[in-house]
Amino acid sequence: xxxxxASFVQSGAGRALxxxxxxxxxxxxxxxxxxxxxxxxPVLLGAATGGRLADPVAALLTAAxxxxxxxxxxxxxxxxxxxxxAADGPADPAGRDERAGNxxxxxxxxxxxxxxxxxxxxxGITDSTGLRQLYDFFHPQARSVLPSGRVxxxxxxxxxxxxxxxxxxxxxxxxxxxxxxKEFGRGVTAQLVYVTPDGDAGTTTSLEATLRFLLSGRSxxxxxxxxxxxTGPAAVPADWDRPLAGQVVLVTGAARGIGxxxxxxxxxxxxxxxxxxxxxxxxxxxxxxxxxxxxxxQLDLTGADAPTRLADHLADRHGRVDVVVHNAGITRDKTxxxxxxxxxxxxxxxxxxxQERINDVLLERGLIPxxxxxxxxxxxxxxAGNRGQTNYATSKAGVIGLVDALAPALAGRGISVNxxxxxxxxxxxxARIPLVIREAGRRMNSLAQGGLPxxxxxxxxxxxxxxxxxxxxxxxxxCGQSLLGA
Amino acid sequence: xxxxxASFVQSGAGRALxxxxxxxxxxxxxxxxxxxxxxxxPVLLGAATGGRLADPVAALLTAAxxxxxxxxxxxxxxxxxxxxxAADGPADPAGRDERAGNxxxxxxxxxxxxxxxxxxxxxGITDSTGLRQLYDFFHPQARSVLPSGRVxxxxxxxxxxxxxxxxxxxxxxxxxxxxxxKEFGRGVTAQLVYVTPDGDAGTTTSLEATLRFLLSGRSxxxxxxxxxxxTGPAAVPADWDRPLAGQVVLVTGAARGIGxxxxxxxxxxxxxxxxxxxxxxxxxxxxxxxxxxxxxxQLDLTGADAPTRLADHLADRHGRVDVVVHNAGITRDKTxxxxxxxxxxxxxxxxxxxQERINDVLLERGLIPxxxxxxxxxxxxxxAGNRGQTNYATSKAGVIGLVDALAPALAGRGISVNxxxxxxxxxxxxARIPLVIREAGRRMNSLAQGGLPxxxxxxxxxxxxxxxxxxxxxxxxxCGQSLLGA
Numbered sequence: 020x021x022x023x024x025a026s027f028v029q030s031g032a033g034r035a036l037x038x039x040x041x042x043x044x045x046x047x048x049x050x051x052x053x054x055x056x057x058x059x060x061p062v063l064l065g066a067a068t069g070g071r072l073a074d075p076v077a078a079l080l081t082a083a084x085x086x087x088x089x090x091x092x093x094x095x096x097x098x099x100x101x102x103x104x105a106a107d108g109p110a111d112p113a114g115r116d117e118r119a120g121n122x123x124x125x126x127x128x129x130x131x132x133x134x135x136x137x138x139x140x141x142x143g144i145t146d147s148t149g150l151r152q153l154y155d156f157f158h159p160q161a162r163s164v165l166p167s168g169r170v171x172x173x174x175x176x177x178x179x180x181x182x183x184x185x186x187x188x189x190x191x192x193x194x195x196x197x198x199x200x201k202e203f204g205r206g207v208t209a210q211l212v213y214v215t216p217d218g219d220a221g222t223t224t225s226l227e228a229t230l231r232f233l234l235s236g237r238s239x240x241x242x243x244x245x246x247x248x249x250t251g252p253a254a255v256p257a258d259w260d261r262p263l264a265g266q267v268v269l270v271t272g273a274a275r276g277i278g279x280x281x282x283x284x285x286x287x288x289x290x291x292x293x294x295x296x297x298x299x300x301x302x303x304x305x306x307x308x309x310x311x312x313x314x315x316x317q318l319d320l321t322g323a324d325a326p327t328r329l330a331d332h333l334a335d336r337h338g339r340v341d342v343v344v345h346n347a348g349i350t351r352d353k354t355x356x357x358x359x360x361x362x363x364x365x366x367x368x369x370x371x372x373x374q375e376r377i378n379d380v381l382l383e384r385g386l387i388p389x390x391x392x393x394x395x396x397x398x399x400x401x402x403a404g405n406r407g408q409t410n411y412a413t414s415k416a417g418v419i420g421l422v423d424a425l426a427p428a429l430a431g432r433g434i435s436v437n438x439x440x441x442x443x444x445x446x447x448x449x450a451r452i453p454l455v456i457r458e459a460g461r462r463m464n465s466l467a468q469g470g471l472p473x474x475x476x477x478x479x480x481x482x483x484x485x486x487x488x489x490x491x492x493x494x495x496x497x498c499g500q501s502l503l504g505a
Numbered sequence: 506x507x508x509x510x511a512s513f514v515q516s517g518a519g520r521a522l523x524x525x526x527x528x529x530x531x532x533x534x535x536x537x538x539x540x541x542x543x544x545x546x547p548v549l550l551g552a553a554t555g556g557r558l559a560d561p562v563a564a565l566l567t568a569a570x571x572x573x574x575x576x577x578x579x580x581x582x583x584x585x586x587x588x589x590x591a592a593d594g595p596a597d598p599a600g601r602d603e604r605a606g607n608x609x610x611x612x613x614x615x616x617x618x619x620x621x622x623x624x625x626x627x628x629g630i631t632d633s634t635g636l637r638q639l640y641d642f643f644h645p646q647a648r649s650v651l652p653s654g655r656v657x658x659x660x661x662x663x664x665x666x667x668x669x670x671x672x673x674x675x676x677x678x679x680x681x682x683x684x685x686x687k688e689f690g691r692g693v694t695a696q697l698v699y700v701t702p703d704g705d706a707g708t709t710t711s712l713e714a715t716l717r718f719l720l721s722g723r724s725x726x727x728x729x730x731x732x733x734x735x736t737g738p739a740a741v742p743a744d745w746d747r748p749l750a751g752q753v754v755l756v757t758g759a760a761r762g763i764g765x766x767x768x769x770x771x772x773x774x775x776x777x778x779x780x781x782x783x784x785x786x787x788x789x790x791x792x793x794x795x796x797x798x799x800x801x802x803q804l805d806l807t808g809a810d811a812p813t814r815l816a817d818h819l820a821d822r823h824g825r826v827d828v829v830v831h832n833a834g835i836t837r838d839k840t841x842x843x844x845x846x847x848x849x850x851x852x853x854x855x856x857x858x859x860q861e862r863i864n865d866v867l868l869e870r871g872l873i874p875x876x877x878x879x880x881x882x883x884x885x886x887x888x889a890g891n892r893g894q895t896n897y898a899t900s901k902a903g904v905i906g907l908v909d910a911l912a913p914a915l916a917g918r919g920i921s922v923n924x925x926x927x928x929x930x931x932x933x934x935x936a937r938i939p940l941v942i943r944e945a946g947r948r949m950n951s952l953a954q955g956g957l958p959x960x961x962x963x964x965x966x967x968x969x970x971x972x973x974x975x976x977x978x979x980x981x982x983x984c985g986q987s988l989l990g991a
Binding site: 147148150151153154157158161162177178180183184186187188189190191192193194195196197198199200201202243354355356358360363364367368371372375400401402403404405406407408409410411412413414415416417419420421423424425428502503504505 | 636672676684729892895896898901902906907909989
């Protein structure tokens, strides 16, 4: 569960050695502590001509205490003067360019400005020729982003663009953000946020929630993602440091690993957590529940009466459940020719069918109110498939199907449905993987390290906020922009 | 341009050494020669209860000369008796299990049957619990597929399913096929084909075209893909060995590399090829055009009057163009901070904007008739982004946007729009990549080797057939199921 290599690299002696040998250089990621400012430096905000989001974004960031600069008011550092940058070679699918020497330098007289984030409103780009404006903004600032800084591009969902040329240009944005995520290094992440042009008040609230998540250390291990903000009854919290205050949240598989981290993060954010796990994990479950002031429910979700018993419990104790986090999952790895039927059935039932049964009962009984949120855990294996995991990958691809199908179906009830897809996360399961494969899994991403359970938990937390309900139908990878995909 | 390691491995001495050392074992792929049978062995056809495609598929495959067996009529080899299979370890993202010893053995008395392909109609699966039928079909046959054999699962597009549970189960199929692609080894590929439930005659024709492509050696380097078959004015060819007979096809960037291979394959399939490239490549272009009995057009597509001049030429000489293959493309790699504006502009203009200008003029002037096909070349970089290729990835992501936007817009005119996205293809460009990175790019896919230009050409060819016009809005990767993705 510990990445000894990263610890070594992040020490003084290790750092020097790694640089000399050209080894992977996993940066120390900025993670969230309550009370932290959103960013370690100012935001440079730019916009293509005619962009519709720069003004509202400037207003909401300023209100959130961020120092917002506009692109015209800065002195961009001269390009091409950074000799510490690696020479450009041919495209390197596994390469990373961990630049050094420009991190942490404060903006001051004679020093080019350094930014905590570059945010660019690209909604004004209506044609591929207009994409040049991206270059004009990002090229001079490519070395101005502080370590663990952020790059965020805002666009219009291609399917909601009228002319084909606008849809084409907006879709092109993804090529830029995904490449920047692979290029900038030093813990900098890059995301594309598509915001519906037919927004309501909920759109603005959920855009704020999304920016607060993506700019902060909560999103430390999320990069190269595309997030869609639509409409919905999103509610502004009284306190953005406790965005789940008063919310009843069910977390399945909460006794350990990622589930326990989810329970802790949601409780930290103010939620009343109902922590559920199988009876065999009862002691660990009770410990988590006690630690966070939540309640524990021992229940095997594969039992025929489990959904009804769970619904009864939630109805009796809370009268509702605002958020359901479907985290419970198992693996039973074997190649298909050697897999017995029990391994197939168990994985499909726990990881997929039981989610469906629980959703159906909770929704039928009206226990998930308007503005409720469903968050499921998928996996990179569900996106890309994996050798030895036909059962697991099928179940986790099904979770993506569940999101795709339920999000539009429940939009009318104001309920959001999303999934997270973890990549290589340091848990007791990954600790058992043989060293060489584990090292490959850890390093084959833009951050050159595995994620922590808290990274998955923070991402689920954002999707669980009442402020995020206009974010629906997304599958957000928590993988450090792993090279693996479909 | 040659993969010496693969040549070595495929020799007798190399093979023995590679096995002893456990090195990557790239199989010799089955590629297409006119007159070849579709498959090296019979098809085992199975169906979930209530499947709607098994009967028409059995009929069309039988008519195509394939020996079709049904799952109940076979004696499945007993599972777990193949001791040559590697022991199951934890999921290995980069691992391949190149099994030996069961390839090429003819079906006969006492020998379990061996199949050229497993085809499964999963359209009857309406709930996640029904996914068990996949296991029941594939588990006993996991070792019965011949080298370079095929696995194809047929489903219903999730968005066209009524109930959420059906959509979920149909989406889950992708987890299975992608995992099988990574698991079966020996050049076996796996695909998922979604067929609209509201089909017309064109649907059946394009399904046949798709199966003929996927089963044959034409699809040697295509694996782990999802193909959607909709509706449209697909025309059955008089001769499936000359599926482009009488068709006028424009190929841009045709002087060399992938473009030249496209021109050759389309001509072989019966097309009248208009080969286009820049004047500087005039000699190479003329050689290709002469070789295939086509015509050469020297034109710089970035010129302001290029679309009009091209349209004039096509109108004068042919009166129409049935297929446009937008293959012309360039790279100008640099990290964003070191990229000059010319590199950005040139790549965006050649790779994306010029395609848009040409499409617009050809469509406005009615030169692309009903049943026409547009095929564009995208890239893995357009899907996943790439370090040092912000310009290229943005342009190639834009090509995906162009497909997404134009396919529905042109459906009413019966014109299909698709893209291919090559992975690591052995060309003079990849030959310049440093050895270690080149080796990583070559081996990091389910086939453990790079593809050939002909593999991209065959895929474009299939999408260019008049029989394929009900296949639209797809981005098909030609990457050997590269591990890289989004």
